Amino acid sequence: MADLTPIEVLQRSIAAELPTARINLDPPHLPSGSWFVDVEWNGALAFVEWRPLEGFGISPENVGYGEGPDVTTKDSAAAAAAAIGFLRSQHGFRDALIVADEKALQTSLRDNFLEVDVTSDIVGVRDAVAQLRRHMYRSVIVDTRVELSHALLSELERSFRSLNAITVALLMTSSPSEMVSEWAQIIIRHTVNSRNLALMVRSLLRFGNDPLAWPRLHHDPDQPK
Amino acid sequence: MVLTRSERFAIFLERLAAAEPTDSAEAAYNLVSSTLIAVEDEFSGTKFDPAQWKTDGRLYPPQLDNRRAVAGYPEVVRYRSLGHHTLIGSNGSIQIITIRGATELMKAGTDGRHVWQI
Numbered sequence: 001m002a003d004l005t006p007i008e009v010l011q012r013s014i015a016a017e018l019p020t021a022r023i024n025l026d027p028p029h030l031p032s033g034s035w036f037v038d039v040e041w042n043g044a045l046a047f048v049e050w051r052p053l054e055g056f057g058i059s060p061e062n063v064g065y066g067e068g069p070d071v072t073t074k075d076s077a078a079a080a081a082a083a084i085g086f087l088r089s090q091h092g093f094r095d096a097l098i099v100a101d102e103k104a105l106q107t108s109l110r111d112n113f114l115e116v117d118v119t120s121d122i123v124g125v126r127d128a129v130a131q132l133r134r135h136m137y138r139s140v141i142v143d144t145r146v147e148l149s150h151a152l153l154s155e156l157e158r159s160f161r162s163l164n165a166i167t168v169a170l171l172m173t174s175s176p177s178e179m180v181s182e183w184a185q186i187i188i189r190h191t192v193n194s195r196n197l198a199l200m201v202r203s204l205l206r207f208g209n210d211p212l213a214w215p216r217l218h219h220d221p222d223q224p225k
Numbered sequence: 226m227v228l229t230r231s232e233r234f235a236i237f238l239e240r241l242a243a244a245e246p247t248d249s250a251e252a253a254y255n256l257v258s259s260t261l262i263a264v265e266d267e268f269s270g271t272k273f274d275p276a277q278w279k280t281d282g283r284l285y286p287p288q289l290d291n292r293r294a295v296a297g298y299p300e301v302v303r304y305r306s307l308g309h310h311t312l313i314g315s316n317g318s319i320q321i322i323t324i325r326g327a328t329e330l331m332k333a334g335t336d337g338r339h340v341w342q343i
Contacts, residue, residue: 026293026305033290036305038324045324047307057279063308064230065237065321065329066261066284 006076007035007050013080014039018087039083042136044090046083055079060086093136096120099128099152100143109141129155227270233284237264238321238330247317248335250302254313258286287311300343314340 004012011023018041026036037048045061049069056079057069071082095118098109106122113120123131125146132140132155140156142148228236241260247253261284262273271283278285287304295301300315309329312320316334320341323329333339 028291029293030290033292034288034305036307047324049307057307059307061308061324064284065234065309066286066306067230067308068279068281068285069307072279 006052006056007037009076010037010048010050010056010080010083013077014083017080017084021087037083039087041087044087046086048079048083050079058082058086060090088136093138094119094121095138097128097131097135097137097140098122099125099140101125101146102143105143125149125152128152132156226268228268230282230284233264233268236268237261237284240264241319241330242332244332246333246335247319249317250313250315253317253319253334254287254304257311257313257319261286298341298343301340312340314338314343316343318343 007025011025014021014023014037018039021039021041024038024040026038028034035050037050039046039048047059047061047063047069049057055072055074056076058071058073058079059067059069063069070086071079073079073082096113098106098113098120100106100109100122101124110120110122120141121131121135121137125143125148128142129149129151132152142156237260240263241257244256244260247256265271265283265285266273269283271281273283274281275285277283287306289304291305293303293305295303295312302313304311304313308324310322310324312318312322314334316336316338318334318338318340319330319332320339321329331339334343
């Protein structure tokens with residue numbers, strides 16, 4: 001993006017992360033004036049002001065009349081990240097949605113998630129579409145043993161495209177449900193650049209080596225590491 | 226006495242609405258600016274210093290170089306700030322709206338006409 005202006009870099013960065021965002025550019029009419037970029041995404045608004053000699057100022061929708069920005073930076077990517085952060089923070093994202101019909105599986109997943117400080121909502125497959133439209137989830141765990149409707153698959157596709165959330169599909173075997181950790185295979189779908197892919201793989205490899213060493217996991221003091 | 230941002234903005238709107246109407250765009254802009262500066266001097270607890278506008282928490286008037294023409298309304302100019310437009314008519318009318326389009330204040334010029342009526 002070497003030939004792009006900072007304001008174009010900002011726009012592209014936001015569009016890449018939030019493809020469904022509406023971006024309005026309000027250019028200056030006087031040479032020394034500010035460029036403004038208004039970003040609307042899922043009903044939330046964030047504003048970016050850019051003065052070529054001073055850099056970016058970014059604010060959420062509740063910025064006061066005549067008030068300065070919440071965040072200032074000279075870097076386009078940082079400005080885009082701040083705007084995206086404001087948009088996402090206005091939605092109260094939830095950590096996880098578990099889509100499964102089997103009660104034992106629901107309970108097991110919920111309890112294990114809670115144990116590692118991940119809150120989850122649980123719905124049956126029939127109610128999943130409505131739940132996905134009601135709230136924003138950063139991850140969705142789907143029991144793929146049951147038949148998934150076209151409507152649910154479409155809703156998952158839509159929400160992940162717009163939110164860049166993580167999908168975790170559980171491909172079950174015939175093992176008993178109380179042995180969840182031994183029979184769940186995981187497929188992760190997440191849009192990342194190559195560096196973040198490397199970081200994600202490193203993180204997973206560390207988990208594979210020593211799950212209890214991962215952050216946020218409650219250690220059992222009686223259990224040796 | 227130091228008041229919150231929303232309390233100061235409410236006082237600014239009250240004073241602006243109660244002020245004598247103006248008869249030119251320049252007078253209207255000056256009215257907006259002087260009213261906001263006076264409210265902030267009284268209630269923000271922060272000294273007027275435009276160089277610090279990004280970080281001092283004080284509310285500042287629209288910047289002159291953020292003036293824009295309004296398509297189809299040659300007698301109206303628009304001052305853009307982060308979350309608002311301040312529209313000023315050549316007859317001294319004033320309208321402050323949010324970026325979503327909600328009107329915060331609408332004040333006619335001395336001829337009784339509002340921004341979109343000139």
